[in-house]
Amino acid sequence: MDINKLLAGVDCECNRRHTCDIKYVFIEQDAIKHLSTICGEYSTILLVADENTYLAAGQKTVDALQGKIIKKVIFSGEKILVPNEAAVSAVIDALDGVDIIIGVGSGVIQDLCKYVSFQRKLPYMIVATAPSMDGYASNGAAMIMNGMKVTYIATLPIAILADTEVLARAPIEMIKAGYGDIIGKFSALNDWKLSCCVTGEYFCQYIYDVTKEQIDRTLNLADGILKRNAESIKILMEALVVVGIMMSFAGSSRPASGSEHHLSHFFEITGIIDNTDYFSHGIDVAYSTVITAEIREKILKHSFPTNNYQPDLTELSQQLKKVYNSVADGCIELQKKVGNYSANRAAIYLEKEVAIREILSEMPSSQRIKEMLSLVELDMDQFYMHYGEEKIQEAILYAKDLKDRYSVLWVNYSFFGNTKV
Ligand SMILES: [Zn+2]
Numbered sequence: 311m312d313i314n315k316l317l318a319g320v321d322c323e324c325n326r327r328h329t330c331d332i333k334y335v336f337i338e339q340d341a342i343k344h345l346s347t348i349c350g351e352y353s354t355i356l357l358v359a360d361e362n363t364y365l366a367a368g369q370k371t372v373d374a375l376q377g378k379i380i381k382k383v384i385f386s387g388e389k390i391l392v393p394n395e396a397a398v399s400a401v402i403d404a405l406d407g408v409d410i411i412i413g414v415g416s417g418v419i420q421d422l423c424k425y426v427s428f429q430r431k432l433p434y435m436i437v438a439t440a441p442s443m444d445g446y447a448s449n450g451a452a453m454i455m456n457g458m459k460v461t462y463i464a465t466l467p468i469a470i471l472a473d474t475e476v477l478a479r480a481p482i483e484m485i486k487a488g489y490g491d492i493i494g495k496f497s498a499l500n501d502w503k504l505s506c507c508v509t510g511e512y513f514c515q516y517i518y519d520v521t522k523e524q525i526d527r528t529l530n531l532a533d534g535i536l537k538r539n540a541e542s543i544k545i546l547m548e549a550l551v552v553v554g555i556m557m558s559f560a561g562s563s564r565p566a567s568g569s570e571h572h573l574s575h576f577f578e579i580t581g582i583i584d585n586t587d588y589f590s591h592g593i594d595v596a597y598s599t600v601i602t603a604e605i606r607e608k609i610l611k612h613s614f615p616t617n618n619y620q621p622d623l624t625e626l627s628q629q630l631k632k633v634y635n636s637v638a639d640g641c642i643e644l645q646k647k648v649g650n651y652s653a654n655r656a657a658i659y660l661e662k663e664v665a666i667r668e669i670l671s672e673m674p675s676s677q678r679i680k681e682m683l684s685l686v687e688l689d690m691d692q693f694y695m696h697y698g699e700e701k702i703q704e705a706i707l708y709a710k711d712l713k714d715r716y717s718v719l720w721v722n723y724s725f726f727g728n729t730k731v
C-alpha cells in the first residue's frame with residue numbers, strides 16, 4: 311500500500327474527488343529522521359509528550375531537530391493523562407513564539423495536539439509511539455471537557471512519523487488495541503452498507519474496499535503482533551493510518567465507526583460518569599464487535615415485524631437520565647432532530663428485507679470474531695466478567711442515542727424495543 315500516493319487524492323467512481331490534507335506519512339525504521347527535512351521552514355517547536363512517550367521517542371525527536379529552538383511540555387507519567395481543560399491550558403501556556411507543535415505519543419497526546427492546533431491555528435505533526443488506534447490520520451479530537459467526552463472536529467497533522475522500532479516496543483495492550491480497532495471495521499463497514507440501503511446515506515465502494523483490505527491484511531498479522539515482529543507492526547500501523555485517510559476521503563468517520571464504536575463510547579462515557587474502569591478504546595471496540603455480530607445474528611433469526619417499536623418519550627427520557635445523567639437531554643434533542651424516535655421504518659424494512667438480510671449476513675459470525683480476538687489473546691470472557699450482563703444490555707439499548715449515526719442498533723430497537731430477546 312503506497313500511502314503517500316493515496317495522499318495525492320482520488321477521482322472516484324462515486325463522482326466525488328477524495329482528498330486528505332496530510333502531507334507526509336513515514337512508517338519505517340528511523341522514520342523520525344525525516345523531521346529534519348520536513349521541519350525546514352519552522353524555527354521554534356513545541357514538543358508535547360508524557361513521561362512514557364518521551365522515553366519512547368522524545369530524545370530521538372530532539373536529535374532529529376538539531377538547530378531548532380525546542381520548547382517542551384512533558385506531562386508527568388504518575389497518572390494517566392486526561393485530555394481535559396487543564397492539559398489544554400498547559401499546552402497553550404507554552405505556545406509563545408512557537409510556529410509548530412510536534413506531539414510525541416499516541417491517543418491522548420495526539421488528541422490534545424490536534425485540539426490545540428485547531429484552536430490556535432498552528433500546524434502540528436505527530437511522532438507515533440504506539441499502533442493503538444486509527445486516530446492519527448483523523449480530524450476528530452476526542453476530549454474530556456467538563457468531565458464529559460466530547461469529540462471536536464479539529465485539524466489533520468501535516469505529517470505522521472511512525473518509527474517501527476519505537477512502535478514495536480509499545481506496551482502489548484496498546485498493540486492489541488490497534489488490532490482490535492481494525493477488527494471493529496467489519497462492523498462499521500456493515501453498518502455503512504446497511505444505512506445506505508435503509509436511509510439512502512452516501513456510500514462509496516472504493517472507500518469500503520480499501521478499508522476492507524486493511525482488515526484482511528491485519529488479520530494475517532496476529533501472530534507477528536504478539537511477537538512484536540517489526541514487519542507485522544508496520545503493516546498494522548499502515549492499516550490504522552489508511553483507515554484514517556479513508557475517513558478524510560468519506561468526509562466523516564463513517565467507514566471506521568459504527569455500532570461497535572457506539573457501544574465502546576457507552577462504556578467509556580458511563581465509566582467516566584460512574585467513575586468505574588473501562589477497557590482502552592481499541593479493546594472495547596474489539597469486544598463490542600462480537601456483541602454487534604450477535605445482534606445481527608439475532609435479527610437474522612427473526613421474521614421482520616410489520617410494526618416498528620415506538621418509544622414513550624417521557625419513559626425513555628427517565629431511562630436515559632438514569633444511564634447518562636446530564637448527557638441525557640442532549641441525546642434526546644439530537645435524536646429528535648435526526649427523527650430516529652418518530653421514524654416508522656417497518657415498511658422500508660419489509661420492502662428491503664432481502665437486501666438487508668444479505669448485508670447482515672456478510673458480517674463474520676460472533677464466533678469467528680471471538681476467534682480473531684483470541685489470536686491476540688483477547689478473551690471475550692474478560693469483557694463479560696468486567697461489565698456484566700445488565701450493563702451490556704444497557705449498552706445495546708442506549709448506545710445508539712449518543713450518536714446521530716444510523717446502525718444495526720436502530721434495527722434492533724425497531725424490532726425488539728426494550729425487550730431482551
Ligand atoms: Zn468514492
Ligand SMILES: [Zn+2]
Binds near residue numbers: 443
Ligand atoms: Zn476506533
